[in-house]
Amino acid sequence: MHDPSRWLMDLCALGLTQYEAKVYLALIRRRSSTAAEAARAATVPRQRIYDVLASLFERGLVLTRPGRSTQYAAIDPKEAVDRLISEQREALDGLERSAGDLARDLAPSWSSGQDVADPLDFVTVLRDGAPLRQSRDEMCGGARRRLLIMEKRPAGDRRGIEPAGEPAGTAAKPGYRLRSTLRDLRAVFEYDLLDEAAGAGEIALLAAQGAQVRLAQDVPMRMSIADDSRVLMSLTDPLAAAESVTTLVVEHTELARFLTHAFDTVWTTAEPYDGATPASG
Structure with missing residues (x-):
């Protein structure tokens, strides 16, 4: 079912910004596009398009094809989704490790705090x-x-x-x-x-x-x-x-x-x- 608004939300849920998701969706509709063409198709401000394309390239979601004008092409959607899920897993693993460290660091303070009562409880x-x-x-x-x-x-x-x-x-x-x-x-x-x-x-x-x-x-x-x-x-x-x-x-x-x-x-x-x-x- 073709529902571009849902695709946009799903890509954002996988970690893309709204501009990144819009540009990626614009790029999959053509074999390749220049930065200006991608900006027009995705309705992304021209002054932002190079930052957005650079971010997508760093994440491996976009390829470049040199020429008189650099061309940008989206990778296969299945590979793109796999990459984004892998990023989410890595982020979740890191968060889990940090949360475990945080719990261990807070445990002594919590334990000692169980013996601290209101000074006038008596x-x-x-x-x-x-x-x-x-x-x-x-x-x-x-x-x-x-x-x-x-x-x-x-x-x-x-x-x-x-x-x-x-x-x-x-x-x-x-x-x-x-x-x-x-x-x-x-x-x-x-x-x-x-x-x-x-x-x-x-x-x-x-x-x-x-x-x-x-x-x-x-x-x-x-x-x-x-x-x-x-x-x-x-x-x-x-x-x-x-x-x-x-x-x-x-x-x-x-x-x-x-x-x-x-x-x-x-x-x-x-x-x-x-x-x-x-x-x-």
């Missing part, structure tokens, strides 16, 4: 509400060896320690059950929390599960430390006009150990809790 930022309560419950319920808890009423908050969205005066209902494997289970609460149902309820629940509980006039911050490796701490924004608390969950052994020393300092100055009332004070 820190999770939470706001008051369900995510905070869930994270606290997961930490406390998941602790296996040691769990240290400090609780205080946020400044200006008369609801005790209920998470945001829960009505004031309801008893705390932790969503966790402490593990029996805990060897060190201690909690320090501010005295003021006994005045609220939520605070008193949580203190009683912890004590019922075997926690050593103490009370202090002032607890510096809300904090939980699990297994000397995980810390949940609530930080009050000192610049905010209204109460604004950001809670961090940090997986960091050194920080957990340092804050354990801070907890022990508060613990030694706190007073034992005995039932529903402080033992002294």
Whole structure:
């Protein structure tokens, strides 16, 4: 089927430029042509025809016949197509070798990069509400060896320690059950929390599960430390006009150990809790 436009596209797909394909197709229609004749037949600009013919000659697709005016002739189309396919194979082989070298060169960087994480991957930022309560419950319920808890009423908050969205005066209902494997289970609460149902309820629940509980006039911050490796701490924004608390969950052994020393300092100055009332004070 004669379809010159398809022939042109196929030759271009085999690696010829559009001008090269047009000139080759013009040359196969005659035994030989001068450069000017080839330019007219192929509708290629005269100023480009010699560059195009030189490229076709270098690729072995065109022969020259010397004379008063140099004549150009196309080689047999089957041979031309075979040459172009061979060029494509060689290019593909070269690309495959280069791609293999590239993959080998990139592999060490990729392998070492698998050990590189976000520098703050060990820190999770939470706001008051369900995510905070869930994270606290997961930490406390998941602790296996040691769990240290400090609780205080946020400044200006008369609801005790209920998470945001829960009505004031309801008893705390932790969503966790402490593990029996805990060897060190201690909690320090501010005295003021006994005045609220939520605070008193949580203190009683912890004590019922075997926690050593103490009370202090002032607890510096809300904090939980699990297994000397995980810390949940609530930080009050000192610049905010209204109460604004950001809670961090940090997986960091050194920080957990340092804050354990801070907890022990508060613990030694706190007073034992005995039932529903402080033992002294």
